Amino acid sequence: MARDERGSRKACCLVSEILEEAGLDREKARTIRKQVLEGIILLCRWQLERMDAAASTTAGKSGRARKVEVS
Helix, strand or coil: CCECCCCCECHHHHHHHHHHHCCCCHHHHHHHHHHHHHHHHHHHHHHHHHHHHHHHHCCCCCCCCCCCCCC
């Protein structure tokens, strides 16, 4: 058990203990991190596709902002 000069436990050890008690081991954390990063990549690709589609549909327009009624 890691302790600093005052005898209290280090924050990293407390976090590790909490994660262990929650059933989150290193491999599970790695899997979750990978899924989150893959989700971010997918979101970015989707946004780029939307931007490309919007650019192709507005290519012939004047480029000015348009007024949209909000009710």
